[in-house]
Amino acid sequence: MDIEQARGLAREKTEKDTTYRHLVSVEGVMRRLGRHFGEDESTWALVGLFHDLDQDQTADDPDRHARLAAEWLREAGVEEAVVNGVLSHAHEEFQKDRVDKAIVAADAVAGLLVAAALVRPERATGMKVSSVKKKLKEKSFAPGVNREEIALAETNLGLTLDEFIGLAIEGLQEVAPAIGL
Numbered sequence: 001m002d003i004e005q006a007r008g009l010a011r012e013k014t015e016k017d018t019t020y021r022h023l024v025s026v027e028g029v030m031r032r033l034g035r036h037f038g039e040d041e042s043t044w045a046l047v048g049l050f051h052d053l054d055q056d057q058t059a060d061d062p063d064r065h066a067r068l069a070a071e072w073l074r075e076a077g078v079e080e081a082v083v084n085g086v087l088s089h090a091h092e093e094f095q096k097d098r099v100d101k102a103i104v105a106a107d108a109v110a111g112l113l114v115a116a117a118l119v120r121p122e123r124a125t126g127m128k129v130s131s132v133k134k135k136l137k138e139k140s141f142a143p144g145v146n147r148e149e150i151a152l153a154e155t156n157l158g159l160t161l162d163e164f165i166g167l168a169i170e171g172l173q174e175v176a177p178a179i180g181l
C-alpha cells in the first residue's frame with residue numbers, strides 16, 4: 001500500500017481531524033527513525049500512520065484498541081509486519097522487533113512536538129532540539145505526553161535524548177505540510 005492510499009484509509013477511519021493529524025505526525029517520526037536504523041522506512045512509516053487508526057472507535061475500550069485496526073488492515077491487505085507493529089503499541093505480547101519498541105517512544109515524542117509546533121508562529125519550521133527539551137522538562141506543558149515513554153528511546157533504541165529528538169523533529173518536518181504545521 002503506498003502512502004497516499006494509506007493516508008486515504010486513515011482519513012476514512014478517523015472521525016476527528018486531530019486523530020488524523022496525530023497519525024500523520026507519528027508516520028513522519030517513524031519514517032525518519034526507520035531510515036536512521038537502515039530499516040524499511042515505508043514499513044515503519046505505516047506502523048506510525050496506522051498505530052491509532054481505531055482511536056475514535058475504541059477510546060473507551062483499551063483491550064479492543066489496535067485489535068479493531070488490525071482487522072481493518074488485514075482486510076485491506078496491509079502486510080503483517082505493519083499489523084504487528086500496530087498491535088504492539090497497545091498490547092505487550094506483540095512486542096518483538098525494534099519497530100515495536102520505536103512506536104511507543106515515537107507516539108509520545110510526536111505528541112510533544114506537535115504541541116510545541118502549535119505554539120510557534122513558524123510551526124515546525126526551524127524547531128530546535130534545545131527548545132523541545134525545555135518543553136519536555138516543563139511538566140505543565142502538554143501534560144498528556146508521557147515523558148517516560150520518550151525516555152524509552154534511550155533504553156530501548158540506544159539513542160541519546162538529543163539524537164532522538166533531533167530525528168523526531170526532522171521526521172515531523174517531512175510531513176508538516178500535510179498537517180498544517
Ligand SMILES: [Fe+2]
Pocket residue numbers: 022026051052107
Ligand atoms: Fe498515538
